[in-house]
Amino acid sequence: MSNLVVSNISDGTTSVGTGYVVNGSAKAWCYLNGSGTIAVVSSLNTSSLTDNGTGNYQINVTNAFSSEPAHFGLGGNVSYWAANTTGSEIRISITNTSGVLVDTNRVTGAGFGDLA
Amino acid sequence: MTQHLWTRLLEAKSRLAPVQSKYRVLFEDPSQPDAPAAVLVPDPNWMAAALEGNILPPIDTYLRDREVPDGQPKEHPYAEPIGAMNEEEAIEYLIMKDIPPQVWRDYTGNRAILRIVPVELIPSDRSYRNAWKINQLEMAA
Numbered sequence: 001m002s003n004l005v006v007s008n009i010s011d012g013t014t015s016v017g018t019g020y021v022v023n024g025s026a027k028a029w030c031y032l033n034g035s036g037t038i039a040v041v042s043s044l045n046t047s048s049l050t051d052n053g054t055g056n057y058q059i060n061v062t063n064a065f066s067s068e069p070a071h072f073g074l075g076g077n078v079s080y081w082a083a084n085t086t087g088s089e090i091r092i093s094i095t096n097t098s099g100v101l102v103d104t105n106r107v108t109g110a111g112f113g114d115l116a
Numbered sequence: 117m118t119q120h121l122w123t124r125l126l127e128a129k130s131r132l133a134p135v136q137s138k139y140r141v142l143f144e145d146p147s148q149p150d151a152p153a154a155v156l157v158p159d160p161n162w163m164a165a166a167l168e169g170n171i172l173p174p175i176d177t178y179l180r181d182r183e184v185p186d187g188q189p190k191e192h193p194y195a196e197p198i199g200a201m202n203e204e205e206a207i208e209y210l211i212m213k214d215i216p217p218q219v220w221r222d223y224t225g226n227r228a229i230l231r232i233v234p235v236e237l238i239p240s241d242r243s244y245r246n247a248w249k250i251n252q253l254e255m256a257a
Contacts, residue, residue, distance in 0.1 A: 027122065030159075036240040039136070040159045045125055047162040048214045051155040054245045060214040062162055062172070063122040063193050067186040087186040089214075103242055115122050116181075116190035 027069070029110035030059050031076075034094065035103045055094040055101030063115055064088040070113035076106035083109075087116060121193040124171045125161075132168055134160030139207050140238050142250055143219050144229040153248045155238060158210055166209065169200030178213045207232055228252060 008015045028045040032038065038051045050058035068085040074092065080099070084091040090111060096102045119127075141156035165171040173195035181190045201209060211220050211230070219230055228250055239248075 035242065037235065037238055038155065038157055040157060042134075043159050043161055044129060045122060046159045048159050048210055049157040050214065051157060053152045053154075053248075054242065062125060062159075063120075064181070064190055065186075066190075087190075088181075103245070115120075116193050 023114075024112070026110040026112055027063075027065065027115055028059070028061050028090075029108070031106070031108045032057065032059075033105055034107050035105040052091075053101070054103055057092045057094075057107065059090040059092070059109060061088050061090070061111070065111065066114040066116045068113070069111035072109060072111045074107065074109040076108045077104045078107060085111070118194060118196055121173060121195075121197075124197065125165065128165045128168065128171050129161050132161070132164040135163040135167060136160050137163050137203060137207070138235055139203070139232055140235050141207065141211055141215065142231045142233055142238075143215055144227075144250055145216060145219055146223050146225065146229060147216075147218055152246045153250050156210065156214060158207065162210075163203070163206060166201045166206035167203065170197045172197055172209075174198050175209050175212050182217075 006018055008017055009021065030043040030046045030049070031041045032049055033041055034057060038049065040046065040049050045062050046059050047062040048060045050060065052058060064087040067087055072083050072085055072090055074081045074083065078094050079097050080095045082093045090109065092107065092109065094102055094104055094107065137158040142153050143156065144153050145151060173192045177192040177195045181192050184190055223229055231250055
């Protein structure tokens, strides 16, 4: 693999420091199918998914974060969600509008922060 | 100089086709006796990296890093990668990495709390998902 070492990226008018680009990228993300036979559809930097029960999943990270992710965001066919994170795992709970845990066929999540 | 693990993972993802494992790992955590059985699903990109070799660090680096509090330097991102595993070895690695040690190492009870199964044995009907337990009768057979 070859490396391009630059401090800034410019389109000719505006420029941004490569540090912002690198630090602003998601360090781990996962798209999972949480219905039927649970599966990881696509991902980066995840080693496995733990199905802990209805609407209750855990994403296990291959290269841990230095501490918990600075930010974890979640989307997909999800009404409400909560996440409990450490440096190496992200526990997700998906609920409906009544607060009941539910499965959903599309859950996408991304973690940002410094890696270990 | 060894590349950082994340860099190796990025490079592997761009090069290797994902591999869907034919196995799942069913387990029950003895510290949560009322919880349903959990199912560990290997990540396809991770499995591709495990089968390829020279990407993932030795499992013992993860085990040592378990004892390191978050925020402290970890060993596994900087360790020399190990060679290729077969799928069964990769599943054993994953069990040690992603399942709590009280399940695969410390448990001394009689109940079977961990089982590697073909993916076809995991029910796709999740209507009673929170009642799933490992079938002890079948284990004894």
